[in-house]
Amino acid sequence: MNLNFSLYMPTRILFGCGKLTELGTTPFLPGKKALIVIGASGAMRKQGYLKRVTQLLKSNGASSVVFDKIQPNPLVEHVEEGAKVARANKCDFVLGLGGGSTIDSAKSIAVMAKNPGKYWDYLWGGSGKGKTPAKGALPIVAIPTTAGTGTEADPWTVITKTDTNEKIGWGGPLTFPRLSIVDPELMLSVPPKQTAYTGMDAFFHSVECYLANVNQPTSDHLALEAIRLIRKHLPIAVKDGRNIEARTKLAWASTEAGICESLSCCISHHSMEHALSAHFPEVPHGAGLTMLSVAYFSYLAERNSNRFPDLARAMGEKIDGLSRKDQAMAFITGLKKLIRKVGLKEQRLSRFGIQRGDLRKLAENSFHTMGKLFELTPIRLTVEDAAAIYERAYA
Numbered sequence: 001m002n003l004n005f006s007l008y009m010p011t012r013i014l015f016g017c018g019k020l021t022e023l024g025t026t027p028f029l030p031g032k033k034a035l036i037v038i039g040a041s042g043a044m045r046k047q048g049y050l051k052r053v054t055q056l057l058k059s060n061g062a063s064s065v066v067f068d069k070i071q072p073n074p075l076v077e078h079v080e081e082g083a084k085v086a087r088a089n090k091c092d093f094v095l096g097l098g099g100g101s102t103i104d105s106a107k108s109i110a111v112m113a114k115n116p117g118k119y120w121d122y123l124w125g126g127s128g129k130g131k132t133p134a135k136g137a138l139p140i141v142a143i144p145t146t147a148g149t150g151t152e153a154d155p156w157t158v159i160t161k162t163d164t165n166e167k168i169g170w171g172g173p174l175t176f177p178r179l180s181i182v183d184p185e186l187m188l189s190v191p192p193k194q195t196a197y198t199g200m201d202a203f204f205h206s207v208e209c210y211l212a213n214v215n216q217p218t219s220d221h222l223a224l225e226a227i228r229l230i231r232k233h234l235p236i237a238v239k240d241g242r243n244i245e246a247r248t249k250l251a252w253a254s255t256e257a258g259i260c261e262s263l264s265c266c267i268s269h270h271s272m273e274h275a276l277s278a279h280f281p282e283v284p285h286g287a288g289l290t291m292l293s294v295a296y297f298s299y300l301a302e303r304n305s306n307r308f309p310d311l312a313r314a315m316g317e318k319i320d321g322l323s324r325k326d327q328a329m330a331f332i333t334g335l336k337k338l339i340r341k342v343g344l345k346e347q348r349l350s351r352f353g354i355q356r357g358d359l360r361k362l363a364e365n366s367f368h369t370m371g372k373l374f375e376l377t378p379i380r381l382t383v384e385d386a387a388a389i390y391e392r393a394y395a
């Protein structure tokens with residue numbers, strides 16, 4: 001256990017079924033005029049969530065303007081456009097309503113509404129210029145309608161720049177939501193496949209934060225619980241999306257995993273997935289992570305078994321009496337079972353149009369754009385190692 005750490009988690013989280021109604025009364029609303037950021041699919045309108053949120057804001061004394069252009073792998077041009085809309089309408093906070101892509105976009109818009117230049121001027125990694133957003137950011141409110149990214153409880157925002165094939169996670173103290181409302185009732189209508197993808201994303205956040213060499217006791221505790229909850233409840237929610245108990249447990253697991261991402265960090269599994277979906281945007285994030293996962297985590301476990309036995313136990317595997325190496329590999333057994341149970345066993349890189357000849361370029365991209373996470377990975381991986389992991393996942 002690492003007893004040398006920093007702990008900062010400034011987001012106020014209102015969690016529970018029916019909690020959305022508190023948007024209408026909470027004294028913690030950070031402004032009087034919201035830019036509400038939603039996806040381009042129209043789902044938030046169709047399900048009536050946008051109307052409810054607008055009315056609740058109104059009864060709490062806040063007006064709102066809607067920006068509805070966000071795509072599943074959110075694009076930098078929409079961040080910059082959303083920021084212009086926020087400035088033109090004098091919005092004093094940004095509210096992200098929807099999945100991870102809309103809440104991430106809300107965070108990035110909140111920064112660009114206050115700072116000059118281009119969004120990429122402020123990013124580290126890839127062709128980002130690493131400038132400091134000196135003028136701060138508008139306060140952020142997050143209302144997730146999926147259980148997966150954990151963005152409601154962390155500072156991270158992942159945005160794609162298509163002309164350079166860069167998909168980069170970025171954030172800091174400015175991009176923590178001021179207020180997050182996590183209401184599992186908003187997640188009941190997520191289709192089975194998206195439930196599986198988002199649930200697996202939360203699962204890998206937990207696993208990676210547990211393995212990261214910046215792990216710390218609070219995130220360890222939350223990560224292991226999130227893994228136990230996801231193993232048990234994700235297969236149930238994939239089969240029966242209306243099961244409110246499973247949805248609630250998964251919403252909590254996702255939020256726990258988000259807190260883990262604030263206190264510890266994801267590792268290079270995420271860098272490698274971002275490279276994949278930067279080049280092949282039709283790959284959903286959770287699908288990309290799942291397709292790489294068995295190859296990636298066995299590569300790690302074979303070289304450094306540290307901490308893997310704890311993960312195997314959290315997956316419900318019986319490991320007493322096994323050798324240390326077999327205890328570590330039992331996590332891979334549990335992972336394969338979970339992938340099968342949530343219906344993602346048949347996913348293959350080749351089915352998304354990825355060719356063997358692309359793999360080297362993906363390995364290089366993962367270091368170029370999100371090389372920092374390789375430094376937090378418990379073994380030292382080179383570009384050659386990353387290429388070998390993509391090869392294993394492809395086979």
Ligand SMILES: [Zn+2]
Binds near residue numbers: 149201205270285
């Ligand atoms: Zn993720």
